[in-house]
Amino acid sequence: MNYRHAYHAGNFADVVKHALMVRILLYLMRKDAPLRFIDTHAGIGRYDLSSEEAQRTGEWRGGIGLLAEASLSPASAELLKPYLDLALAEPMRYPGSPMIAQKLLRAQDRMSLCELHPHDERRLVKAVGRDPRMKVLAMDGYQGLRASVPPPERRGLVLIDPPYEQRDEFETLALELERAWTKWPTGTYAIWYPLKATPEVDAFRACLSQGKIRRVLCLELLIDDVQSEGPLKGTGLIVINPPFVFEAEARQLLPELARIMAQGRAQHRISWLAGE
Ligand SMILES: C[S@@+](CC[C@H](N)C(=O)[O-])C[C@H]1O[C@@H](n2cnc3c(N)ncnc32)[C@H](O)[C@@H]1O
Numbered sequence: 381m382n383y384r385h386a387y388h389a390g391n392f393a394d395v396v397k398h399a400l401m402v403r404i405l406l407y408l409m410r411k412d413a414p415l416r417f418i419d420t421h422a423g424i425g426r427y428d429l430s431s432e433e434a435q436r437t438g439e440w441r442g443g444i445g446l447l448a449e450a451s452l453s454p455a456s457a458e459l460l461k462p463y464l465d466l467a468l469a470e471p472m473r474y475p476g477s478p479m480i481a482q483k484l485l486r487a488q489d490r491m492s493l494c495e496l497h498p499h500d501e502r503r504l505v506k507a508v509g510r511d512p513r514m515k516v517l518a519m520d521g522y523q524g525l526r527a528s529v530p531p532p533e534r535r536g537l538v539l540i541d542p543p544y545e546q547r548d549e550f551e552t553l554a555l556e557l558e559r560a561w562t563k564w565p566t567g568t569y570a571i572w573y574p575l576k577a578t579p580e581v582d583a584f585r586a587c588l589s590q591g592k593i594r595r596v597l598c599l600e601l602l603i604d605d606v607q608s609e610g611p612l613k614g615t616g617l618i619v620i621n622p623p624f625v626f627e628a629e630a631r632q633l634l635p636e637l638a639r640i641m642a643q644g645r646a647q648h649r650i651s652w653l654a655g656e
Contacts, residue, residue: 381497383543389427390440390467390474392603392641393615395447397541397572398480399637400599400617400630402463404537404568405484407623414488416536418528420521421543422493423476424500425507430472442603442641444474450640455632477539479507482514489513490533494524522556530564541572550584554591561593561620568621575614577606588618589653596654597622599630601637604644613643618653 388394408415429440444467452460466475466483475483478493485491491514495501501518508514517524525538538560542549550573557569575581588596602614619626627650634648 381543381545383545384433385423385476385543386427386431386433387437388439389423389434389476390429390444391437391612392439392443392601392637393572393574393612394474395443395467395641396599396601396615396634396637397570397617398467398475398477399460399463399633400619400626401477401537401539401570402466402480402484403459403626403629403633404570404619404623405481406462407625408535408537408568409484409486409489411535412488413535414490414533415485416528416531416533417481417485417489417491418525418531418536418538419477419481419491419493419541420525420539421541422478422495422504422516423541424495424503425476425478427474427476428472429474440474442643444468446641447637452640453636456636459629459633477541478504478514482508482511485513487513490531491515492517492524492528492531494519494521496520522552525556525560529560529567531567534566536567538567538569539572540569544574550580550587554584554587557620558591558593565594566621568619568623571618571620573616573618574612575600575602575606575616576612577608581616585653591654593620594654594656595621596652597627597630597650598653599634599648599650601634601646601648603638603641603646
């Protein structure tokens with residue numbers, strides 16, 4: 381477990397993932413009924429952008445740094461406002477997915493956060509503080525997912541955001557996803573993946589388009605030509621059971637985020653891998 385998100389927090393991939401995650405949670409919050417947020421790979425919760433790690437890569441400058449200064453169309457500005465309010469709330473601090481959820485969600489909602497790295501788990505516990513709505517689990521995210529679905533609330537979002545350090549991560553993910561979906565087919569799932577020109581990414585998409593899971597939306601954004609090696613240029617998010625308005629919102633946001641964070645030939649793609 382060598383991956384440290386502190387090097388990458390607030391980069392273009394975090395911006396896309398978190399901005400879309402906020403749109404999903406806001407939609408789920410339109411109903412008063414409680415919801416559950418399950419974060420299988422939670423990270424440390426809050427990132428210091430002036431830290432040695434963040435400064436060494438400077439990745440946040442090409443993500444939240446650019447977005448903070450960008451001039452947005454009125455439609456995108458409205459959709460991004462809740463995310464930007466949270467992401468820019470503290471100078472030189474970037475919130476991870478657990479803190480975004482903690483700030484956004486209501487008294488009746490619950491959050492289950494898995495973080496396996498002992499050091500990161502301790503930092504996450506500290507970042508979360510005393511919040512009876514949140515449970516931090518020092519365990520493998522897939523084991524946590526198995527134990528958490530279906531949640532008693534019967535509505536909510538699962539975020540699966542692994543570091544892709546294991547060679548068979550995509551295969552494990554596809555297996556665990558199908559297992560979770562079988563137990564809880566009405567939940568919304570968002571799965572982040574690094575968009576690279578590799579057979580593993582193609583196989584993952586193909587597996588989802590041929591598998592039994594229904595309503596699978598694939599969103600991809602490239603800030604430059606896709607590569608198989610080197611610094612990440614592309615970000616992908618699979619959303620299962622996206623809210624009714626989500627596709628239209630993503631079609632508004634992705635081209636604008638691609639334009640703002642472009643380093644070269646930026647592109648985006650939104651497609652259904654599996655329908656109803
Ligand atoms: C990409 S980061 C998470 C970022 C976070 N979801 C966010 O958006 O702010 C991945 C995290 O997964 C943790 N991790 C690695 N293997 C894990 C496992 N098997 N189960 C749970 N967490 C794991 C790493 O320590 C790292 O903190």
